[in-house]
Amino acid sequence: MGQHATTEQIEALREELGLNDPLYVQFGRFLWDILHGDFGRSLMTRAPVAQEIFSRFPATIELALAAMLIAATVGIIVGVIAAVKQYSLFDYLSMIGALAGVSMPIFWLGLMLIIIFAVNLGWLPVAGRIDIGLEPQHITGFFILDSILTRNWPALVSALKHLVLPAVALACYSMAIIARMTRSTMLEVLRQDYIRTARAKGLSETSVVYKHALRNALIPVVTVIGLQTGMLLSGAVLTETVFSWPGIGSLLVNGILAADYPLVQATVIVIASVFVIVNLIVDILYVYLDPRIRYS
Amino acid sequence: MAQVNASLPEAEKAYSFWKDFWRRFRRNRVALASLIFLVILVLVALLAPWLAPYDPYLGDMPNALQGPSQEHWLGTDELGRDILSRIIYGARISLRVGFLAVAIAKTAGVILGSLAGYYGRWVDNLIMRFMDIMLAFPSLLLAIAFMVVLGKGVENAIIAIAIVSVPEYARIVRGSVLSVKENTYIEAARAIGNSDLRIIFRHILPNVLAPIIVRGTLGISTAILDTAALGFLGLGVQPPYAEWGSMLGAGRSYLFNAPHLVTFPGIAITLTVMAFNLLGDGLRDALDPRLRR
Numbered sequence: 001m002g003q004h005a006t007t008e009q010i011e012a013l014r015e016e017l018g019l020n021d022p023l024y025v026q027f028g029r030f031l032w033d034i035l036h037g038d039f040g041r042s043l044m045t046r047a048p049v050a051q052e053i054f055s056r057f058p059a060t061i062e063l064a065l066a067a068m069l070i071a072a073t074v075g076i077i078v079g080v081i082a083a084v085k086q087y088s089l090f091d092y093l094s095m096i097g098a099l100a101g102v103s104m105p106i107f108w109l110g111l112m113l114i115i116i117f118a119v120n121l122g123w124l125p126v127a128g129r130i131d132i133g134l135e136p137q138h139i140t141g142f143f144i145l146d147s148i149l150t151r152n153w154p155a156l157v158s159a160l161k162h163l164v165l166p167a168v169a170l171a172c173y174s175m176a177i178i179a180r181m182t183r184s185t186m187l188e189v190l191r192q193d194y195i196r197t198a199r200a201k202g203l204s205e206t207s208v209v210y211k212h213a214l215r216n217a218l219i220p221v222v223t224v225i226g227l228q229t230g231m232l233l234s235g236a237v238l239t240e241t242v243f244s245w246p247g248i249g250s251l252l253v254n255g256i257l258a259a260d261y262p263l264v265q266a267t268v269i270v271i272a273s274v275f276v277i278v279n280l281i282v283d284i285l286y287v288y289l290d291p292r293i294r295y296s
Numbered sequence: 297m298a299q300v301n302a303s304l305p306e307a308e309k310a311y312s313f314w315k316d317f318w319r320r321f322r323r324n325r326v327a328l329a330s331l332i333f334l335v336i337l338v339l340v341a342l343l344a345p346w347l348a349p350y351d352p353y354l355g356d357m358p359n360a361l362q363g364p365s366q367e368h369w370l371g372t373d374e375l376g377r378d379i380l381s382r383i384i385y386g387a388r389i390s391l392r393v394g395f396l397a398v399a400i401a402k403t404a405g406v407i408l409g410s411l412a413g414y415y416g417r418w419v420d421n422l423i424m425r426f427m428d429i430m431l432a433f434p435s436l437l438l439a440i441a442f443m444v445v446l447g448k449g450v451e452n453a454i455i456a457i458a459i460v461s462v463p464e465y466a467r468i469v470r471g472s473v474l475s476v477k478e479n480t481y482i483e484a485a486r487a488i489g490n491s492d493l494r495i496i497f498r499h500i501l502p503n504v505l506a507p508i509i510v511r512g513t514l515g516i517s518t519a520i521l522d523t524a525a526l527g528f529l530g531l532g533v534q535p536p537y538a539e540w541g542s543m544l545g546a547g548r549s550y551l552f553n554a555p556h557l558v559t560f561p562g563i564a565i566t567l568t569v570m571a572f573n574l575l576g577d578g579l580r581d582a583l584d585p586r587l588r589r
Contacts, residue, residue: 104565105541107525111551115551119555126551230434257530
């Protein structure tokens with residue numbers, strides 16, 4: 001509005017924004033609007049915040065899913081091998097790796113990966129989600145899925161190449177937690193009587209480990225995976241900033257730096273809601289995985 | 297045997313507990329090494345003005361972005377400041393934030409958790425539901441949200457990180473208080489007319505000390521990581537102060553020509569956090585064998 005605004009203009013804007021109403025009325029209106037999907041307008045772009053978040057959400061989901069896939073696969077495999085070969089060199093090395101994984105700042109790992117694989121070796125791109133001009137036709141907003149659906153192979157390759165480094169950086173912490181958890185539950189399960197029975201009746205070691213032990217060891221691991229999915233969302237804030245990934249994490253950081261409060265509020269609410277929903281889903285999944293658990 | 301122990305004077309009992317703890321802790325060489333590393337780090341932080349080879353704030357533009365050399369062991373940053381000196385000074389901030397944030401969170405968590413566990417009913421409901429709401433947010437995200445409201449700066453970073461870690465301590469303390477308060481010696485303490493406060497502080501809290509100490513040590517590593525993250529995002533410690541996270545944030549623009557700017561502060565964070573994690577694991581094993589994984 002500028003410094004030359006007249007009193008009438010200021011008053012009109014206050015009235016338009018509802019600033020003359022009592023605070024509880026303003027807050028009530030804020031909650032009511034949120035429930036109707038209206039998070040207000042961004043102070044920077046004047047665009048509706050909900051629209052902005054909605055358009056960037058697929059990028060974050062794509063990154064988080066890729067990270068979860070890497071973390072769960074590698075974490076479980078490493079955990080199982082470490083448990084089966086307890087006190088071996090592999091066991092020691094992987095547990096040292098896991099310790100480093102939980103101790104490293106995720107954004108530092110991202111920077112190191114960029115220096116090694118993008119700057120020095122030149123194998124992978126430094127930042128972004130896809131090469132300029134290769135963006136696939138928008139169907140779902142997930143570039144990988146969209147490029148497969150439209151059979152746009154150059155786009156698929158480019159999208160995958162851009163996804164590798166941020167996904168690995170984001171996955172590292174969860175991978176370490178999952179590997180540790182898998183190892184300790186596997187060790188516990190392998191000591192059970194039914195494992196001795198399985199071995200005694202002459203089953204192959206592979207069958208004992210994967211059919212009898214792993215399935216039981218996985219129950220607590222699934223909870224951890226669920227909890228980590230939530231953590232990935234806050235990790236995404238840092239990873240997206242490092243890799244200029246156009247998701248809601250970097251949207252949040254931009255909003256903070258520009259003091260765009262409606263944008264920050266909305267992003268935090270959305271991320272927290274997803275976090276809560278994911279945790280709820282994990283609790284429900286638990287019943288299917290472990291028949292001993294029943295919610296009444 | 298139990299009778300003999302019961303007749304020992306208070307001081308001697310305490311002595312044997314710590315002696316026993318130290319004996320068990322000492323056997324864990326990794327934890328011991330971590331403790332020594334952290335003691336040295338604290339000394340380095342305290343003696344920074346004497347140990348740092350250069351003034352961490354003094355720019356030297358002609359020598360900007362130099363790689364490691366004889367004069368500057370870890371190189372210089374974009375303003376020609378000595379990176380080793382800045383990392384040494386950075387240890388002061390990271391450790392201060394870590395210790396203070398955990399101390400504040402622990403105090404608040406112990407008070408809230410013991411009130412909730414001891415009084416139960418509506419006090420418990422009121423406190424713990426509020427803690428549940430906070431736990432619904434990923435902690436770094438909540439800290440960021442608090443920083444947006446409180447404003448940038450190291451003091452606010454301490455407050456934000458402390459607030460978001462309160463629920464964890466409150467939950468641990470509440471759980472321990474719930475199990476301890478059913479013991480007959482608490483009933484006895486109440487029967488001879490002790491006040492609630494005295495029962496909580498004198499008879500209940502000493503028994504829930506082990507999990508709080510362990511959680512606190514591990515909490516420092518989370519606090520240091522969160523401080524670094526806030527600094528990296530430009531929300532925490534403001535320039536020109538040397539802080540590991542903000543050093544990484546500033547060095548990001550020079551990834552191509554001066555990768556050492558982000559390499560060394562990151563190593564400092566990783567080693568420190570790793571040491572606190574290992575120390576926490578060692579303390580857990582030594583303080584309470586039942587907590588052992």
